[in-house]
Amino acid sequence: MKRTILLANLFFVTTFTFAQNDTIFLNNEKILCSVKEITEDAVKFSYPEEELVNSIYKNSVQKIVFKNGRIQTFSESTSFKSIKNVDDYENVSITQVESEIRGLFKIGEVSSKSKGTTTLSNQERVKERAYRKLKIEAAMMGANVVFLTHQRTEGNKAGGYWQSGSSAETNLSGVAYTNKLPDYNDFVSLIGENKEFVTIEQAKLWSSSSDLSKSAYKKKFVINNIMNENGIIMIKGNLEGIKKYDSFKVVSYDENTFNIFYEDKSTTYNITVQI
Numbered sequence: 001m002k003r004t005i006l007l008a009n010l011f012f013v014t015t016f017t018f019a020q021n022d023t024i025f026l027n028n029e030k031i032l033c034s035v036k037e038i039t040e041d042a043v044k045f046s047y048p049e050e051e052l053v054n055s056i057y058k059n060s061v062q063k064i065v066f067k068n069g070r071i072q073t074f075s076e077s078t079s080f081k082s083i084k085n086v087d088d089y090e091n092v093s094i095t096q097v098e099s100e101i102r103g104l105f106k107i108g109e110v111s112s113k114s115k116g117t118t119t120l121s122n123q124e125r126v127k128e129r130a131y132r133k134l135k136i137e138a139a140m141m142g143a144n145v146v147f148l149t150h151q152r153t154e155g156n157k158a159g160g161y162w163q164s165g166s167s168a169e170t171n172l173s174g175v176a177y178t179n180k181l182p183d184y185n186d187f188v189s190l191i192g193e194n195k196e197f198v199t200i201e202q203a204k205l206w207s208s209s210s211d212l213s214k215s216a217y218k219k220k221f222v223i224n225n226i227m228n229e230n231g232i233i234m235i236k237g238n239l240e241g242i243k244k245y246d247s248f249k250v251v252s253y254d255e256n257t258f259n260i261f262y263e264d265k266s267t268t269y270n271i272t273v274q275i
Contacts, residue, residue, distance in 0.1 A: 023065045027180035057103025080179040086203045086270050089139035094146045104177035107143040111173040123168040130170035136212050140270040142251030143176035184228040197221045197273045207266035221273050
């Protein structure tokens with residue numbers, strides 16, 4: 001009886017607390033607050049019983065539930081597509097508008113290069129391959145947005161008596177972001193006490209290759225420690241056959257598998273591990 005009353009009181013207090021505040025729903029958390037202002041690119045708010053005004057970019061806000069019950073959603077957040085695995089690389093968007101990455105989580109640096117095989121190569125196709133490789137690398141890292149910082153495109157150049165010709169070439173570089181990081185607590189709960197796993201697939205991308213390489217990959221993977229590094233899930237562990245690296249980034253997971261990422265010089269790897 002006492003337990004029932006206690007739970008009822010707890011439910012009442014929780015409900016009352018929510019009813020007296022606005023609630024901002026982010027991609028990985030929610031904030032009880034009083035919303036003060038919604039500007040062109042940010043939401044300004046104060047925490048309960050505080051006067052200090054804080055600000056958060058709209059890119060990271062999914063919706064606001066106001067204390068009067070009204071719900072406001074934000075297209076900035078819902079416009080991002082999810083990346084479940086490297087096959088979703090087409091969901092990666094590329095932008096050169098800085099405001100579109102405000103509030104997103106930085107994942108890492110990406111770059112790609114594509115070059116035609118002859119001086120008659122189609123320049124647009126060469127450029128398309130470079131953009132495709134950039135998206136693939138971002139997806140391998142778990143990113144769904146690339147902020148393009150550099151682009152250099154050169155067309156075909158015919159050779160002459162004193163100079164050889166050159167084919168079309170495109171070089172790209174940028175910074176990879178995501179609007180939603182994998183949830184650390186949820187992942188730890190999913191893994192539980194398990195320490196030893198078996199990998200089932202390897203995706204590999206060389207900087208000089210024209211496309212992604214995928215193959216069956218049966219290796220033992222041992223987890224020594226799972227860490228939360230500023231929202232990014234990192235695993236200290238051992239991948240059979242790989243002695244140089246013991247740190248792997250978790251880029252995605254579901255009920256049956258999780259994917260880890262690491263780089264070796266100019267090659268990026270995305271490994272699927274079976275749970």
